[in-house]
Amino acid sequence: MVMYLNSFLLGVLVTPIIGIVLLLFVPTERTNMIKLLGLCISLLTFIFSLFLWIFFDNSLCKFQYVMSFDWNIFSNIIPVFGIDGISIFFILLTTLLIPLCLLSSWSVIKVYVKEFFIAFLFLEFSLCIVFSILDLLIFYVFFEAVLIPMFLVIGIWGSRTRKMKAAYQFFLYTLLGSLFMLLGILFVLFETGTTDLQLLFLMSESYNLWSEERELLLWLAFFSSFAVKVPMVPFHIWLPEAHVEAPTAGSVLLAGVLLKLGTYGFIRILLPLFPKACLYFSPLVFSLSIVAIIYTSLTALRQIDLKKIIAYSSVAHMGFVTLGLFTFNIQGVEGAMLIMISHGFVSSALFLCVGVLYDRYHTRLIKYYGGLADFMPVFTVIFVFFILANLGFPGTSSFVGEFLTLLGICQVSFITAFLASWGMVLGAAYSLWLCNRVLFGSASFFKVKTILTQTDINRREFVVFFPLIFLTLWMGLFPNIFLDVMHVSIVNLLFTLN
């Protein structure tokens, strides 16, 4: 049975690679076949990952579906794959969003279709490895490998000439950050002789691995890489650029999964390996997160680009996540996990909404929109739903996460909780105002002209939105099904922290 179970994880990891190889053999002209094949492969991966969830044992705090390969025995680097209650949701999120991305760009991507699908399958492959690997070095390798396809996606299929700047910023910011992490990993390798996370966890539980200054330095090295990815405030410049210039599918994946790479790194590596440094630096993280929440919410208020508003709101939400993670109590960390997952649904859906508008009107500037409710009713309903979810409306997934997070923060520092909750108010302000400007009001001349040619969302787009609506509601109304899975792992994590 154990062997049988492991094959699901292997399936998740290998299927995209098989898909890439198959796609390479399809002639470039047969775009329909390429699209269908790519979609089938990504759906197959999703099904494999669903099996991971079904056979997941909620009561175990150990890693499950563990498998290992002899890779680099010379340097004592032996990759071990495994999943616990924390990483399973990231894998599910990735495998869910990839087919949706491919579906959403079904008719938009007209040039280099094959390359687009290959890039996305490669992204899926690297992301799944990052979320399931239990080895620091391989983690780093695939953490970085994500850059290549994403750089190409922004650069080739992005919309304007500014895309080059965006692609460069995305690439260089992340690379510079993560090379410090590489130095940190080298240091860990020398100090302990291994990069195996399970061993490192065991060691750091039983005795002090590092002297105090070294632990702080190591923490900073890892933090610089993850903070760029999250992004925390001083390193967030690349995010609005990259989100705005990327094609819809690219932004969806950026917001839905790539941002979580950073927070996943926090929860997987920083918290268990450097607990003291985490405690030491938590005021820093708190203040950065508070600045992120308030500053980016205020910035979002005065943006005129649809995508930029959502991008800045992502930064604010990720600020909530980092706040929750560094409270070191169960409500805070679980709330942060829930925000991450729900942000994966909600902001992806919002980017998809913007994509729907952009496909029809070819502009993202708000001033050209207005009165969409009159002739796109279904779209309006969906958009309003996700806007409400974005501002943390009770009954949607964000509410649960933000509530739990604030609860956790309250136990640590009341003033932080007070400041953080301002983020929710400001979030409501920009979200509702955005909704108001785009959906309601009167249609101007520009819009009236296009009413005749443009229609409400079609069936394909509805299929893209439906799973996200369903999941958002489900998580909002009955979050236990997610909490149960992650509970034991998080308790275990916090136990080792204290």
Added chain:
Amino acid sequence: MLLLDFLAIFPEFFLVFSISFLIIFNVIIWPLAITPNSLVGSFFEKICVKRHNYRMLGDGESAKFLYSGLEAKKDFLNLHFVDRLSEQKFSLQNVQNIFVRTVWLAILILFITLCLCLNFDSFFYNNFFYLDNYILDVKILVLILSIFFMFILSNSSSGPFLFESIVLILICLLGLFCLISSYDLLFFYLSLELQSFCLYLLACLKRNSEYSVEAGLKYFVLGAFASGLILFGCSFIYGFSGTTNFGSLQIFFSNLFLDSFSFFDLAGFYLGFLFVFVGLFFKLSAFPFHMWVPDVYEGSPLYITCFFSVIPKFVLFSFFLKFFFIICFGFGCELEMASFFFFGQPLLLFCSLGSMIIGTVGGLFQRKIKRLFAYSAISHIGYLLLGCAAGTLEGFQAVFIYLFFYAAVVLGVFTILLSLKLFKFSKLSGGLLAVKKNSIKNPVYFSDLFYVFRSNRLLGLIFVIFIFSMAGIPPLGGFYGKFYVFLVSFNSQLYFLTFVAVFTSVVGCFYYLRIIKLIFFTTGPAYRLQQNHFLAPISFVSSVLILTILIILISFVFYPGPVLYFTYSLVLELVC
């Protein structure tokens, strides 16, 4: 049997014989080859027509552009196309035939030499010549690399197609072989000169190009100066120790530091080795002596640049490691006692720091492909020296891993560059297009690479993978070279240097990304202007070679064992 054994010890003798055979052969057949072989020629032409038929109307936007205007009169176009092609080619055809024939003969020679080398499995030395497993392995690797290089040449699209260049390359290889197995300072100097002279000649092979002559002259003057320095250093060492034999020197050093000598007693040695190092750094194109590199790279013919940047560098670095090891860690010498290491290390650190910075900063604003690769070569040398300066066995292993992937990726990039051929079309009456006369060219500027992705997407994608590997982006081979170098330098507490190396590799990414940007992202006026260009299809042999390199670069992620094992055994052989 005796002859075979002898040749196995000295494959150099076989090389000498075969080179002279090659020269005689070419001189004899020169007048015969002027009359074209009509049967073979027409056969190849037919294949050419067929391939162009497919590729011209295959994928890529310029091909589409072409297609739209031409579908109706396809046959006529093809005839026309080939006509123009052959018109350009025929004047050169015979010379090129000789060239290709010589290349194949050279492949045969190198292959036999390889068999001889593989046959040998013991070790041999006398006063000036030394052959152990390390040297044998380096020789085998060099032979494999040169066979690979010759295969590239057999399909090269850029001239000059002179058979002399092949002969010179073989003589250069002979010099390199002698260099790596030299066991005496004088023999080392002589073989270094042998290979350098060939390189000077090769650099100015394109006689009617000013750049090429300039490159050759510059290289010659500066190289001769560096050789003079090496000789000067050798004389210092000889004067202070009374021997030029490496073995004697090794024994000499290992005993020297047992007694307490003052700095001034040893000043002559320090000076001598400083000069030898300077000469070697010059040949390796390390930092303070790097000025010649961009000009020479740019001026020499494209395939010579490829040769420059891989094979002599590989051998010189292997020799440098051996030399460094001998003088710094002679036998019986504990690390603490090897004070020559503490003399050599700051030197290496200084050069590596400078090379990394100059290589990355200098490459930022280049517009020509070859100049960029020259600067990237300088920065790569910086990383290699950093691994060497770590002074541990793992450091040497890291250097070999780095060298392996460096050689692979440079060969890959140059295979693509050498097999690219740009055509420009002009409109004829009636919507027809034809190849413009004298418009066939090789890529020189970055903007020429722009057609790669448009005309042949898979090739563009592979080129980009190579560039990413050069930049050291993780899942590809180049990253592991850098990773191991960082690992060992970090382990030897060279924190500052490691930090600089990390930083320069990020800055270096900037210019590698520029190439990628040009290949993939360019739209707008430049794109529209140049739509009448497109690439000729690449040959079968080139595509096989490119695929080989691609597999090497990618497969390391999945199966790193063989490379690590091989490099580790190389290091052990070097030490034992």
